Amino acid sequence: MTGQVRTVDGRVAGRRGQATRQKLLDCLSEMLSTEPYRDVKVIDVARKAGTSPATFYQYFPDVEGAVLELAEEMATEGASLTDLVAGRSWAGKSGWQTAEELVDGFLGFWRKHDAILRVVDLGAAEGDKRFYKIRMKILNAVTNSLTDAVKELQSKGKVDKDVSPAAMAGSLVAMLAAVAAHQKGFQSWGVKQAELKPSLALLVHLGITGKKPTK
Amino acid sequence: MTGQVRTVDGRVAGRRGQATRQKLLDCLSEMLSTEPYRDVKVIDVARKAGTSPATFYQYFPDVEGAVLELAEEMATEGASLTDLVAGRSWAGKSGWQTAEELVDGFLGFWRKHDAILRVVDLGAAEGDKRFYKIRMKILNAVTNSLTDAVKELQSKGKVDKDVSPAAMAGSLVAMLAAVAAHQKGFQSWGVKQAELKPSLALLVHLGITGKKPTK
DNA sequence: TACTTGTCCTGTCATGCCGTCAGCTTACCG
DNA sequence: CGGTAAGCTGACGGCATGACAGGACAAGTA
Structure with a gap:
């Protein structure tokens, strides 16, 4: 290739x-x-x-070119994030577990690559298509899987039809990425990781299934 | 002053x-x-x-010094974001309206100041305390109000006690900021503003009240 | 009008990074 | 051993940085 x-x-x-x-x-x-x-x-x-x-x-x-190289490398590794969602159940207790593991895996990945992800985020926000594409590559892994999950639940009549699956999935993933990017900030503000993760997992579960989780 | x-x-x-x-x-x-x-x-x-x-x-x-100046200016204006939450109701139809207006106001503010906010975000993510402080100043306006809202609903027994108000509010605000920062990205990916806003409002409502909104 | 004072701007300079090129060294192969 | 291509660097013109001294300007004073 x-x-x-x-x-x-x-x-x-x-x-x-x-x-x-x-x-x-x-x-x-x-x-x-x-x-x-x-x-x-x-x-x-x-x-x-x-x-x-x-x-x-x-x-x-130039420096940017080299950064792009690093970012590509990371994006390849990020493909494995799909496993956090694909083929998992959103029903009952296992649904809560799915949400928790997604949050955990996501934050971990971000913490591991935080330096390069910061730059990718900036480039994407500034409108650079190359960086945006890389960001998509990473986030799509999760977003697409989540979109499918919502669609499936909708077809079973378990989720309101007027929710846009893509928009909901995108919002949730953006949230995870944002919180992950400012993990240190949250801490220094007095919000502990231990409190953050349940909140995120709860929001993910609520957003996807529309219901409170059974823990 | x-x-x-x-x-x-x-x-x-x-x-x-x-x-x-x-x-x-x-x-x-x-x-x-x-x-x-x-x-x-x-x-x-x-x-x-x-x-x-x-x-x-x-x-x-230097350039950074001037950017800080611009950021301070914007942060002052951002204090008005409190009005989007303070003293509003989260019950029934007005609860949904509160959520919608919060999302609307937030995205609007971000779009208006997107260039400078990008730099503030980067500075904060890189650990620069001056930028982080400014970012807090803006987000706190909303976060604190939301935290209070959750606390109040908890005291009335309408929201589970095991939710950390600060973590929940922080997560939601981070989500809004992130989506706002990548509005253009979402669009070019095929997700329209019209779909995005309801999803965000729904998540905000779910996160704060724990219940689906009545529209 | 001429003089004074304090604000405001710029010409200039030493320093250091950028990005390129010619040319030298190293490794591999027949 | 000689040829060829890969690999590296010294050196250079160009430009941004950041500091200073001195000139331009406005406003008040005699």
Whole structure:
């Protein structure tokens, strides 16, 4: 699927080249989690990786290009988020469990990749289609599954027909993403994770099934 | 409350100075809505305002400093968001109306200030306390009111005791903020505003009262 | 009108990052 | 051993940054 890794000027990267490239990505990733995106400079990344700026430009057009690469990587891993919803039951006790595990898995994924996700979020909000696409790729994994769940419940007459499945699923996923992005903020405000998760799970359950969960 | 406007080197700004300062802020605001935050340069803002970079540095320490100024301005205006919740009823039809108007007001405010809010969001997510404080100031207006609403309904026995009012309110507000921030994204994905708002209002109503609304 | 005072703006400069290129070193292969 | 392509870097013009000193300007005073 993905062709060979290539340098900006078209050469195919060999073993050594790929290693250098990866090292640059690793350093960039680390820098993103320790200082503002706006202040990340090519020269700093290069220095940290023990190489020169010119080398950086051999593998990436600019910082944004490298960030996109990191984001793609993460998005691929994010495909596994589908498993949090697909094929699960929303009835009775297992419905509550489904909601809880979805919240748990989502927050965990976000915490793991928070630095790069921040930048993706910004890019998407600024209207950059490339970032938006990546964001969709991650969120769609969950959104589509949730949309299907609502549709199915609707067809069984268990959920009001006037709810738009896509809009409901989208809203819930946006909520999860937002809370996940500001986890630290919530904490410093006095709201503990232990309280946050049940609220989120409750909202997810209410939104999908329209009913209070049986725990 | 706010003392006199001062330049970086301590002089008090007169009428002309304040006008220049404001013009710089206006131009910065406009630039933020037309290009990525990362690419906004002092020299561009100055050029746009018909002045020189040196003038910019007389009023602001850097771009971030100026953005903070814009954000403070907006936060002050955002205090009026409290009115969307304070003193409203959550019972019966008026409860549904409260939810609808909250969603409407919130999305409107966000759309009006989307450019600056993006940057505030990023700053907050990156852990910058100054931005986080501003974000709180805006969201708290709504969050606190919602928290009170939940507490009151709990005391009347209408809502389960095991729900944390703060966590629930915080989650809902985070959802509204997130959806608001990605309004354009939703649209381009095929979800229309007309479908989005009812879903959000429904979730708000469900979250606060625990019950389906009567429309 | 000429002078004074304080505000306001800009020309200029040292510094540092950006992005590119030519050219050197290294690795692989016949 | 020589050829070829990959891999890396020093160096350079260009531009943004941030500081300063000094000029332009408005308003009050004699």
